[in-house]
Amino acid sequence: MANPEEDGPSYIDYETFLDPGFSPASFANTLVLATNNPNDAPLDLSTPLSKVLFDAQEIDSHIDLLTTRSSIPLLTHTREQTEASTRIISEIDNQVKSLNESYKQLEKEVIQKHAEADEVRQVAARLWETLKLGRAPPELAPLARKKITEHLSDARTHCFRCARPWRGERPGEEGHGLERVNAIKSLQESIIAPVERSVRSLSEQIMREFAIGTATGTATFAQSEETKARTISAMVTLYLISPTSGLKPDRWTPQLLLQALEVYLRNALQSSIASVARSLATLPSLDRTLAEVSARCQNIVALEIILEGTKAPAHPMVPNPKLVSEKANLLHPLLAYLETGSLASYFWRSMAGSLSTRVMEIMNRGGVSARTLKSNKNAVGEAIRECVIRGSQPPNTIAAAKGKGTRTDTEKAGWDREVAVMVGSVIGHLGR
Secondary structure, eight states: OOOGGGGSOOSSOHHHHHOTTOOHHHHHHHHHHHSSOTTOSSOOOHHHHHHHHHHHHHHHHHHHHHHHHTHHHHHHHHHHHHHHHHHHHHHHHHHHHHHHHHHHHHIIIIIHHHHHHHHHHHHHHHHHHHHHHHHHHHHHHHHHHHHHHHHHHOHHHHHHHHHHHHHHTSOOGGGTTGGGSHHHHHHIIIIIHHHHHHHHHHHHHHHHTOOSEETTEEOOHHHHHHHHHHHHHHHHHHHHHSOOTTOOGGGOOOHHHHHHHHHHHHHHHHHHHHHHHHHHHSGGGHHHHHHHHHHHHHHHHHHHHHHHHSBOOOOTTOOOGGGSSTTOBSHHHHHHHHTOSOHHHHHHHHHHHHHHHHHHHHHHHOHHHHHHHHHTHHHHHHHHHHHHHHHTSOOTTSOOOTTSTTOSHHHHGGGHHHHHHHHHHHHTTTOO
8 A cells, every 4th residue: 555645745643543552542532632621511522523534534535546546556466366376276176186096096006905905814813713713622522531431430539630631631722712612612511511510529528528537546547548649639629620710810719629628627616616515514525525626626737737748739720930839839828818827726716716605605504514614624624725735736647748847745835825725715714
């Protein structure tokens, strides 16, 4: 736009209106004060309004003059800009068309071929999975027949041999997903699962029936060795068939073995607590009952020695270095599970905790039983003491674990706390 000064002098102060800090309100206020006396009432606004209208008309006229004078250059500039824009759009269209053609060629040569190759890859992967599944059934079928033969031949002797292949000799990665094959699923449901249930039931029965001696005597060395071998076979079997799915290797425990051992200890405790409670109410039978209790505890001590001397087998489904180390045995997980340092100590302390309640019940009922028990408390305390000491020693036919000595005089002194707990659970409630 041309400078207004080029068309001659103008009384309009263009610099004021072009100033970025121009304020219409301030300009109007200044104009009103310049044409009026501030003390006049009312103010005359017609004069400043006429000036503003005249200035606006002057500026509008000047704009018309400049536009008319510069119309040809403006139209020329507009035409040039339009032509340049048209050329740019045409060039861009050509580039976009070339880019689209290149993409179609790329799609044809790469994307479509990649999709076809991916389909081939998926087919090959499924064929490979099928091949792996196809290799496993020929291995499992003879194994199943072998296990049926072993299971039927002598269940008590071969329960460990029958259990181990399901964990150690089953196909590895190639057997993954076999449960989806109907033939293998049928094999698992009709052969593997029943045999495993039978082996588990038999192993748990062997654990429940474990006994080296009774109140009337101890088994011979040959009988003890047979019982020991059968028990070790059952324990290792329960160890190997314990569930592993859904558990991290560092948190896995032989659940079935621990449950069977816990049942054995609980049965021994319940029988002992009930029989001792009855005998405390009828003292003539106490000696025979305590002999039975000491025999049960000796069996528990024998079981502890066997567990301690049995190394934890390498479990193929649980690759945990801690479980297969040379120092690992079957006793460690049981002691950790029961939170105790000794099975005999666990037996006496658990029994003492329940006997206290039974003795208090006898004394609260009163009568002849309470008076007889109170008058013979010294003899009862001595009998219980002998029972604990005798029951805490291993049977003669079971040797202690290597490096643990024979648990004789040294360990007799180590049962003082258990003796005190057992005696206190009875005598402590009889009063003076």
